[in-house]
Amino acid sequence: MVTRRNFFTGAAAMVGAGFVSRIGAASLPEAATMQGAATQAPLSPPNGRPYNPVVTLNGWSLPWRMNSGVKEFHLVAEPVIRELAPGMKANLWGYNGQSPGPTIEVVEGDRVRIFVTNKLPEHTSIHWHGQRLPNGMDGVTGLTQPGIPPGKTFVYDFVARRPGTFMYHPHADEMVQMAMGMMGFWVTHPKNPDFMKVDRDFVFLLGNYDIEPGSYTPKTATMLNFNLWTINSRVFPGVDPLVVRQNDRVRIRVGNLTMTNHPVHLHGHEFEVTGTDGGWTRPESRWPEVTTDVAVGQMRAIEFDATDPGDWAFHCHKSHHTMNAMGHDVPTMIGVDHRSVAEKINKLVPDYMVMGERGGSMGDMEMPLPDNTLPMMSGQGPFGGVEMGGMFTVVKVRKNQKPGDYRDPGWYQHPAGTVAYEWKGALPQATRKHSAGGQAMPSSQAPKNIEMTVRKPGGHGSHD
Ligand SMILES: [Cu+2]
Numbered sequence: 001m002v003t004r005r006n007f008f009t010g011a012a013a014m015v016g017a018g019f020v021s022r023i024g025a026a027s028l029p030e031a032a033t034m035q036g037a038a039t040q041a042p043l044s045p046p047n048g049r050p051y052n053p054v055v056t057l058n059g060w061s062l063p064w065r066m067n068s069g070v071k072e073f074h075l076v077a078e079p080v081i082r083e084l085a086p087g088m089k090a091n092l093w094g095y096n097g098q099s100p101g102p103t104i105e106v107v108e109g110d111r112v113r114i115f116v117t118n119k120l121p122e123h124t125s126i127h128w129h130g131q132r133l134p135n136g137m138d139g140v141t142g143l144t145q146p147g148i149p150p151g152k153t154f155v156y157d158f159v160a161r162r163p164g165t166f167m168y169h170p171h172a173d174e175m176v177q178m179a180m181g182m183m184g185f186w187v188t189h190p191k192n193p194d195f196m197k198v199d200r201d202f203v204f205l206l207g208n209y210d211i212e213p214g215s216y217t218p219k220t221a222t223m224l225n226f227n228l229w230t231i232n233s234r235v236f237p238g239v240d241p242l243v244v245r246q247n248d249r250v251r252i253r254v255g256n257l258t259m260t261n262h263p264v265h266l267h268g269h270e271f272e273v274t275g276t277d278g279g280w281t282r283p284e285s286r287w288p289e290v291t292t293d294v295a296v297g298q299m300r301a302i303e304f305d306a307t308d309p310g311d312w313a314f315h316c317h318k319s320h321h322t323m324n325a326m327g328h329d330v331p332t333m334i335g336v337d338h339r340s341v342a343e344k345i346n347k348l349v350p351d352y353m354v355m356g357e358r359g360g361s362m363g364d365m366e367m368p369l370p371d372n373t374l375p376m377m378s379g380q381g382p383f384g385g386v387e388m389g390g391m392f393t394v395v396k397v398r399k400n401q402k403p404g405d406y407r408d409p410g411w412y413q414h415p416a417g418t419v420a421y422e423w424k425g426a427l428p429q430a431t432r433k434h435s436a437g438g439q440a441m442p443s444s445q446a447p448k449n450i451e452m453t454v455r456k457p458g459g460h461g462s463h464d
Helices: 174-179 339-348
Strands: 065-067 070-085 088-095 104-107 111-118 127-129 153-159 164-169 184-189 200-209 228-231 242-245 249-256 262-266 272-276 291-294 299-305 310-316 378-381 384-388 392-398 431-433 440-442
Touching: 164 174, 164 249, 164 299, 184 200, 184 249, 200 242, 242 249, 249 262, 249 291, 262 299, 291 299
Parallel strands: 070 111, 104 184, 200 249, 242 392
Antiparallel strands: 065 070, 070 088, 111 153, 127 164, 164 184, 200 228, 249 299, 262 291, 262 310, 272 299, 310 392, 378 384, 431 440
């Protein structure tokens, strides 16, 4: 049997690194597969209508073949091993070697034929989320087609009628198959390549998994209590930065296939929502934002001018979504001095650790972790621990980044005098307003009975 690993053909002709071609029956288009989770260079169209390709964060776009004017793609639904971040791999289901599957890029008006081969142990289908197409191509098992049985290949054939941002995912045993990572991005470019042209166009899908620390396979019965929140099935610090040149017009397209909403937040710049599930927004309907909520099943395109150089955080604003597994059942211990208790426990349990007593810099915590488990917040920046995980990455705006160069330029070099610094002068006695009288009084005279030591009820079971 020919395996993907020993069948390297025409790799030099492929765009980008890491493609491996895989040929099934002679009549099927090649099913290219991807070996790793690194962001691949944009796939410039070798034929067909011209367009400005997108960059899939920690992903890639699927090559096609032209067959009598029809763009033919081949997706293979199959089990994959996906590295979520260095130090953790997951047994997922995906397409063509990775989860998410490759991005499919076509042009408005293209006739598209997609061969879908099922190498899963159960039936599947693909729903082309958001598209206008003949009802029988909509991919809903039982409703518009029978499920694709294991080992079989089905064909979807339609015209990409509406330009915009789309997703694909199974409509078969959905809860299991999406919990296992089956999803992909789809972009239908406008016929006119100058319509809403941008300099950089990034795409990614938001995902969620529930992988018990120390294990590799998601729990597929989980409905809300996920413990890993992903950008294209990666978690920070495994998420690549979005690298742009200063003054680039930047578009970021986000699709949400998790079971909850995500308020995505950009630092240092205002953006506008230029696209939704239903297409491009009218210019007079837009307003400036620094955060926009992406609800379940939604796609959003945001755009901004990258005017200010720096390393700008870009993340979901739910703080438990910027945290990896392990951090989800810890009681609040702020203000609780339990050192003496800890000493006693330590005699019995040598690895016992005092957590979070001073607000708990979890990022600095060094604790023994089970195999294949990431620290809940990690990632090192130029000034120390970033204390983030999950849905967090960085938009790197650089003056000298070359057009078309997406390589990580390293950390931002701040001009002298532009970084927050420690005050080293004398500290005058703080003067506080007394709330009742509104009169200033020295802190030495402030009421002494304010409760500064608080212990809240511990633990929170739900992460929806
Ligand atoms: Cu979120």
